[in-house]
Amino acid sequence: xxxxxxxxxxxxxxxxxxxxxxxxxxxALSLLLIAAFIVVPLVxxxxxxxxxxxxxxxxxxxxxxxxxxxxxxxxxxLGTAGFMAVGAFAAYNLNLRLPExxxxxxxxxAGVCAAAVGMVFGLPSLRIKGFYLAVATLAAQFxxxxxxxxxxxxxxxxxxxxxxxPPMTVFGLSVDTAVEKYLLTLVMVAVLALAAxxxxxxxxxxxxxxxxxxxxxxxxxxxxxxxxxLSAFGISSFYCGVAGALWxxxxxxxxEPAAFDLARSxxxxxxxxxxxxxxxxxxxxxxxxxxxxxxxxxxxxxxxGHGTLQADTMANLEHIIFGGLIIFFLIVEPHGLAxxxxxxxxxxxxxxxxx
Amino acid sequence: xxxxxNFFFEVxxxxxxxxxxxxxxxxxxxxxxxxxxxxxxAQGSMVLFAALTFVGIMEMGVPFWPALLLALIVMMLLAVxxxxxxxxxxxxxxxxSLFMAxxxxxxxxxxxxxxxxxxxxxxxxxxxxxLPNEWIQENLSxxxxxxxxxxxxxxxxxxxxxxLFFNKTxxxxxxxxxxDDHQAALAVGxxxxxxxxxxxxxxxxxxxxxxxxxxxxxxVQFSLSLVALKALPVLILGGFTSVAGAIVGGLIIGASxxxxxxxxxxxxxxxxxxxxxxxxxxxxxxxxxxxxxxxFGEKIIERV
Numbered sequence: 001x002x003x004x005x006x007x008x009x010x011x012x013x014x015x016x017x018x019x020x021x022x023x024x025x026x027x028a029l030s031l032l033l034i035a036a037f038i039v040v041p042l043v044x045x046x047x048x049x050x051x052x053x054x055x056x057x058x059x060x061x062x063x064x065x066x067x068x069x070x071x072x073x074x075x076x077x078l079g080t081a082g083f084m085a086v087g088a089f090a091a092y093n094l095n096l097r098l099p100e101x102x103x104x105x106x107x108x109x110a111g112v113c114a115a116a117v118g119m120v121f122g123l124p125s126l127r128i129k130g131f132y133l134a135v136a137t138l139a140a141q142f143x144x145x146x147x148x149x150x151x152x153x154x155x156x157x158x159x160x161x162x163x164x165x166p167p168m169t170v171f172g173l174s175v176d177t178a179v180e181k182y183l184l185t186l187v188m189v190a191v192l193a194l195a196a197x198x199x200x201x202x203x204x205x206x207x208x209x210x211x212x213x214x215x216x217x218x219x220x221x222x223x224x225x226x227x228x229x230l231s232a233f234g235i236s237s238f239y240c241g242v243a244g245a246l247w248x249x250x251x252x253x254x255x256e257p258a259a260f261d262l263a264r265s266x267x268x269x270x271x272x273x274x275x276x277x278x279x280x281x282x283x284x285x286x287x288x289x290x291x292x293x294x295x296x297x298x299x300x301x302x303x304x305g306h307g308t309l310q311a312d313t314m315a316n317l318e319h320i321i322f323g324g325l326i327i328f329f330l331i332v333e334p335h336g337l338a339x340x341x342x343x344x345x346x347x348x349x350x351x352x353x354x355x
Numbered sequence: 356x357x358x359x360x361n362f363f364f365e366v367x368x369x370x371x372x373x374x375x376x377x378x379x380x381x382x383x384x385x386x387x388x389x390x391x392x393x394x395x396x397a398q399g400s401m402v403l404f405a406a407l408t409f410v411g412i413m414e415m416g417v418p419f420w421p422a423l424l425l426a427l428i429v430m431m432l433l434a435v436x437x438x439x440x441x442x443x444x445x446x447x448x449x450x451x452s453l454f455m456a457x458x459x460x461x462x463x464x465x466x467x468x469x470x471x472x473x474x475x476x477x478x479x480x481x482x483x484x485x486l487p488n489e490w491i492q493e494n495l496s497x498x499x500x501x502x503x504x505x506x507x508x509x510x511x512x513x514x515x516x517x518x519l520f521f522n523k524t525x526x527x528x529x530x531x532x533x534x535d536d537h538q539a540a541l542a543v544g545x546x547x548x549x550x551x552x553x554x555x556x557x558x559x560x561x562x563x564x565x566x567x568x569x570x571x572x573x574x575v576q577f578s579l580s581l582v583a584l585k586a587l588p589v590l591i592l593g594g595f596t597s598v599a600g601a602i603v604g605g606l607i608i609g610a611s612x613x614x615x616x617x618x619x620x621x622x623x624x625x626x627x628x629x630x631x632x633x634x635x636x637x638x639x640x641x642x643x644x645x646x647x648x649x650x651f652g653e654k655i656i657e658r659v
Binding site: 074076123124127128130131132134135136138139142143145146262266269270273312313315316317318319320321322323324325326327330331334 | 394440441444445448450451452454455456458459460461462463464465466467469470474584587588590591595632633636637639640643644647
């Protein structure tokens with residue numbers, strides 16, 4: 001009843017090609033944005049904003065980055081956290097060494113640095129595919145982690161290797177409470193997600209998908225492999241880099257290589273598998289699922305066990321559940337939560353009178 | 356100068372022997388990849404799971420050999436379970452999906468193993484000392500650990516056993532047929548599912564041996580599963596489909612990472628440099644650019 005597009009006639013090409021051609025989608029999205037920008041900061045307390053929503057948004061951004069590379073361009077990457085680390089340390093060093101630059105520019109330049117590093121490690125993708133490429137990106141992960149742990153220049157010769165992130169000011173306003181950090185993250189994520197949504201419908205996005213589906217065929221019909229694969233690596237790493245910078249500045253408050261280990265790469269990979277490979281919406285759904293599930297589990301365990309369950313038992317249980325879910329989703333719904341949402345929308349279209 | 360040379364050889368041989376241990380893990384990957392085309396990321400977790408199971412059974416008061424047998428049976432049941440639950444529903448899916456499924460599997464196994472047997476570090480004593488061998492020290496004046504020699508010998512024995520199994524038995528013949536061509540093997544009546552279960556069981560056996568050897572050196576603990584990540588560059592060097600490649604690759608990686616640790620590590624500033632954490636990967640990465648299929652891998656031919 002509610003979700004019906006009959007009667008919405010497109011009278012021009014731009015209207016037909018809009019990102020959200022269905023009116024209900026536009027309304028829902030604007031409601032969602034209003035809720036995220038206005039209602040949530042008013043309603044949510046510090047714990048929700050600082051410990052759940054901000055990391056959720058940042059990880060969604062990283063998941064979008066990985067989804068561009070793996071979901072759209074078909075190049076499996078296990079180095080996501082490495083590229084995030086590049087972004088984080090680039091933002092820190094830019095802030096430290098060029099204090100006259102505004103913070104937003106720092107973040108964007110951090111993304112550019114990560115993009116450059118990502119493109120270097122993406123070079124082998126021209127000759128190798130699949131598992132071999134996964135191993136190559138794993139090399140990136142370990143190498144980047146090592147560089148930031150052992151080369152003192154990046155950490156400004158801090159003895160512990162853990163640096164607290166400097167205070168942030170954006171356009172003259174200081175950003176230090178949980179609400180302000182949440183809003184800063186939200187703005188960045190919203191803008192970049194919109195850009196990604198547009199990008200994957202554009203020429204470049206379509207060439208990524210062509211390469212993903214069959215790279216030899218794509219080359220035959222005139223899609224330059226070098227340009228396409230490297231642009232996927234570059235843009236994906238840009239997103240991961242910005243996410244890394246936001247992760248340290250808005251969530252952790254410290255800059256340290258340990259925050260970007262291999263487990264983080266897997267976490268982001270799980271997000272896109274569960275959320276939906278090749279879907280921007282899926283990146284958000286997957287991030288929400290992966291961030292919220294452990295919290296839910298902990299609460300359930302606290303309710304049932306009254307604190308009798310040990311922390312390491314919980315960690316193991318989490319491992320088992322995540323591993324099981326990954327296998328479950330790959331077998332039952334390889335396109336993830338995003339596909340479930342799509343099915344729900346198709347059902348809603350006919351509801352309550354299915355033929 | 357002589358002591359320098361001796362030191363070089365000690366590092367080299369120590370590296371080669373630890374490389375044998377990498378080969379052992381890589382061997383598990385190769386077995387499964389050859390037979391089912393699945394790149395089994397969970398091999399490391401299988402190593403951990405096998406070692407934990409073995410130690411756990413030993414702690415229940417079971418003597419060494421029965422415990423080994425029991426652990427082997429557990430690994431075989433696991434193999435059959437994996438084939439049933441994970442592989443069979445994913446037949447005909449893209450290889451990348453299968454690969455990601457094995458990442459999920461590795462999480463599952465880590466959680467399961469540690470949930471069943473506990474997370475604390477366990478000592479595993481095989482009764483062989485990790486000390487320089489006296490005979491070699493006296494005769495060749497090189498310091499080489501007895502344990503390294505023992506593990507290399509058991510790895511060699513295992514490889515010999517597997518080679519016999521693959522080349523001389525009927526099941527081995529079926530395995531090689533499946534490795535060559537799934538559909539052709541099916542067409543001549545080879546039960547694909549059984550073969551897969553057998554291969555995973557064989558990989559479980561390799562994981563058990565690797566887990567025991569690594570476990571007695573590092574202690575049975577979570578970091579065992581990370582050893583498997585070191586096997587990835589070994590595979591790249593050797594090629595995914597070659598048993599010989601896994602061994603040669605392991606030797607090259609083992610030797611070069613130890614040499615790099617000693618010579619580049621001191622050069623860039625101190626023993627903490629931990630060059631060996633990334634050196635094998637970079638070596639493999641550079642190697643990929645020159646020869647994408649590895650030393651002994653099959654040449655990748657693409658048809659559109």
